[in-house]
Amino acid sequence: MEAAADLGLVTLGGDPAGVYLGGERRWVAVCAPGGYQWRPRTGDKVLVVKAGDQREIPCLAGVRQPEIQEKEEPLEAGAVRITGGSGRMDLNAKGVVLDGKETALKxxxxxxxxxxxDLVRRIAADVVSSMLG
Known part of the structure; x- marks a missing residue:
């Protein structure tokens, strides 16, 4: 019987994904905590959890941490980092840090x-007022 969990290599990114586990498996579901979505990239090392009576139903459950940490600044204890594409959000003891090419607020x-x-309007009025004396 197969192990209940294993490390695999993503061969086809997205959801569903392809993953190599001693042989390639296609149409593998991607699992995540509620309210969170992620899509593995080709080449990612991932944790694969296997369900079913014969452990025949694989599910990608996460990306191996060292893959993330090699490319980015170290994460302090107790902090959370969410990355995707060129963007990153860190939640740490100091607050929230957004880093990316563009940040859109809706x-x-x-x-x-x-x-x-109102803040911008007030600051602009203060600047104009100080310039006019």
Whole structure:
């Protein structure tokens, strides 16, 4: 009987994925915690959990951590990092850090309870007022 879990190599990225486990398997489901989505890339080393009476139903359950850490700054204890494409979000003791080529905010944005538009308007008025004396 096969092991209940194994490390595999993604041969076809996406969801469903292809993974090599001593032989290639296709149409492998990708599993994640509720509310979270991810898509493995070709070449990722992944944890494969096998379900079913004969462990015939594989599911990709996550990417091996060293693969992530080699390419990025070290993550401090207790922190969480979410990466995808060229973007990254770190949740740590200092707060939230967003890093990427572009950050798009949708909906109402506030800074310390003040709407961003009102904050910008107030700062602009203060600058103009100080310039005019």
């Amino acid at each position: 909906g109402r944005v506030t800074v310390n309870g003040e709407r961003l538009e």
